[in-house]
Amino acid sequence: MDVKPSPHIRPAGEPLAGLMRAVLDKGKPFRFEARGTSMYPFIRDGDVVTVAPLAGQDPRPGDVAAFVQPGTSGVRVHRIVKVEASRYFLKGDNALDVDGALARDMILGLVVRLERGGRPHRVGPTFRSAAIARLSRTFWFTRLARRARRLFARQEGKG
């Protein structure tokens, strides 16, 4: 009888949140594949993300955090854009809406490492993250960024 590596199981939703919380509660980082484009271009679909436990530190605006999405109990990875009265406001860099005001215990951990195409990818300096968080609070910035990306993609297509 074998203990088999299981590439066919891709934990998602509530099971992924349960696994992540259990690992982080033991003080260990958690590594998994991110799906979706809500954090594009910082995190791309298929990037491998490592989330570290909070370990007593208070998350700050600009940090990219894994959290349990209210309602679905699934895991999302978005940027903290504002902290107010012990409530955390998170938003995908490429999303139009803020995820809502979250209590600290909904935040599972912070993204500390990214891998793209099997290689480590720079997470970026804190000042840049904080600037993105500030700009990201405003709806127009996300729209502008999306429009600029579409324009660049079109230009690259022509070239």
Next chain:
Amino acid sequence: MNDKIDLDKVYAPSEDVVVREIEGEVVIVPLVSGIGDVEDELFTLNETGRDIWKRVDGSKPLAAVVRELAEEYDAPAGLIEGDVVGLLEELLVRKMVVEKQ
């Protein structure tokens, strides 16, 4: 049968694993490398493996696990013993179970 697994000894899940049931399978994430890695280090047990895993809980010697399973499966103890020892060997190598002192 082998010099690693002793039926008179008690084994238990290691502190360095996280275990969850997902889609009807027991999923084990080892933390031995210092990270919970579900990309490269995710393991599952089949139905028989799950029945063995649930009984290897640090409360009884492996011989008692074999007896319980032989009764449940209505199968010869020798046959069950082979499966139990085989699985425990693998789990021990991967540091997913530990021998209780």
